[in-house]
Amino acid sequence: QRDTSRPLTEEELDRYSRQMIVPGMGKEAQLRLLNAKVLIIGAGGLGCPAAQYIAGAGIGTIGVVDGDVVERSNLHRQVGHSTSRIGQPKVLSLITHLKELNPLPTYIAHTEHITPLNAADLISGYDLILDCTDNPATRYLISDICVLLCKPLVSAASVQTSGQIIVLNCPPTPQGLLEGGPYPPCYRCCFKKPPPANAQLSCGEAGILGPVVGLMGVAQAGEAIKILASNLHIPPAEGEERRPVEPTLLLYSYSLTSLMGPFTFRALKMAPRKKSCFACGEGSQERLTLEGVKRGEPNYEFFCGLGAGPKQGVL
Amino acid sequence: QRDTSRPLTEEELDRYSRQMIVPGMGKEAQLRLLNAKVLIIGAGGLGCPAAQYIAGAGIGTIGVVDGDVVERSNLHRQVGHSTSRIGQPKVLSLITHLKELNPLPTYIAHTEHITPLNAADLISGYDLILDCTDNPATRYLISDICVLLCKPLVSAASVQTSGQIIVLNCPPTPQGLLEGGPYPPCYRCCFKKPPPANAQLSCGEAGILGPVVGLMGVAQAGEAIKILASNLHIPPAEGEERRPVEPTLLLYSYSLTSLMGPFTFRALKMAPRKKSCFACGEGSQERLTLEGVKRGEPNYEFFCGLGAGPKQGVL
Amino acid sequence: MSDPKDQTIDITVDFSGGLEILFSNEKHHELSVPAQDAEGKPANVGFLINYLCKTLMTDPRADLFVLGGELRPGILCLINDSDWELEEEDAYVLQPGDNILFISTLHGG
């Protein structure tokens, strides 16, 4: 199934030639993309633009997870949907658009929200995961499952005029391993605790500008494509020189009242895997397991304090 | 026609509510967008994503200029087209997609390339111009006409794994005016001379990765929306405190072999309007006129040395 | 020489991701802060956080920045663009010219 040496078809050569001739790409990298399986969790403001470029690049299998339906108020930023598909499940609407763009990939519709019960089944079938979701409980869940199943995770978020993106768990490292590191961080290594519920704001409540979340989504596709094309998600072989782990959180600060400037993008240096991390640190194998997550441990809703008081208008 | 105080319709409120509640937006800013006219020159890798967010945000009148037809090799990055529209004029294909996204704006199709003969007529009807084209001769032409017609210009370019974006001539300043400056630069202030023809590479010949050009296109929409929402293109009134002119060229350096890092985005400080600039500097009114451009002066093709020898594989 | 208690350090403090709302909606602040805390120890980031609450915050909701004597969960502190966990967290002693950035974790998408 994962044929890494087959010739490309005429249609594939035609569709992908402009990216194949980029220095550093070529046929081998294109075949890696054609053999790759990517799961996009969330078909909203991040997932729509990310999916367009993931599909365009010829990723072989593309799964999309979302339980929502398209609403008219989504369309200013969720550019993979359309007015005529209002009311449809977002996953089906987005896949309709992607098939028009590129009919060659296999598209898999998961028309449900990700939950502790289905997360491992959803994620296990893919090589790389994009977190395009919109709430902290889901973000911690996705990261934990990616640690447990050894999947690289490209995570982005955006509200109002701000955006953040970071590549996590790449290359994936066995849970609890610290010796021989530093190793890449997981979501919990970077963001130990969620904000209190009154400081968590969603795009629906706090607003969002289309190009802000769009830029983050496109950047997610960019990181995903390079990881798969260059095998950055494959742990280095014994003796192979290891790229230094330099986890970077990219911050995008859009301003409505001033043009792009020196502070628009800031690359922030994050710590590597932490000994103290609940999910991937020392002793984590006893705290976090696939069976535990299914049983409700940890309790993500409780951890993120849902429903714990009125919102106060600050992120 | 430019009603700045009318109530929004129920559909407008529904479509634009998520951006209207962002701090700094609001009804007044939304009405500015609804009354604005934006011209997108080029319906390719930059123009497609830019147009999606321009349309989504509710810009009232959106013109698109391009003389090409959709090809299969475009689709990995030109996400406003589709397989079923291969062979159609790009402008019509893109407008089909935009109308599905948002039927409310007025879309104007210019199914022709921009040339010294039609440039002033095309540009004069709009408030702000996006340069999403793919060759130096056209870029100098567009900038010159924007100087002559006092239009702000959001210019981006991308090849292989690199991208650049800069806002030019914003707020527009009368041609030749230097006293009381510094004033914003035009394209020629920043890029005095084009590279020799053998060092000019196009996306078709040198290749391009979808998310690289896509990110630049989305960023163009972001700058355009802020300019129009916040009236940054209106020269300050007499006595009004002027924002300092800090022209910034944003450089995007994507790497296929390393994750996002400190050098991925670099904001470069550019010089303001130059006394020596051919188009906007001292005495420029004698050198550059609308009539001159129509007559073939300057000769953009000659200036950019088209057809002057074999390409050598360096940008 | 001036009394060491009156000496100050020039630093820049930035807020992002919405936190700027608590600080007169300004993202960038150039500050001269005391070089020593009340006990005469060199000013560190922990001291700075309290100092910002007292002198720079314009919004009464201090609990959106500090909770239980610590930086509120969901806020990252970056010292010269590095996660403060790569330095000594709140024990990091301020140096002239330092940039301290506070960002709020985002979850929307």
Added chain:
Amino acid sequence: MSDPKDQTIDITVDFSGGLEILFSNEKHHELSVPAQDAEGKPANVGFLINYLCKTLMTDPRADLFVLGGELRPGILCLINDSDWELEEEDAYVLQPGDNILFISTLHGG
């Protein structure tokens, strides 16, 4: 003290937008360059450009970097992230720690 002719300055030189192809496909270079030119004048950016052609360029097509004794049209030189026209262009005297960036103008889209 060492002979001033042997003194060097540590700077970083970056290439972007495709120019790196001419310099062993490396975007970032940490260099120790002579502090003086052949005539004993302090090394400036003009000197550096020639020095890069002679010592760092790995591609024979020097005319893609320098043309007619000057930086090729379509290449911008940035001194510490500012257009060199904001400094003194090629007459700018190198300082320790300077970053000099060369980028090629892009036109595709």
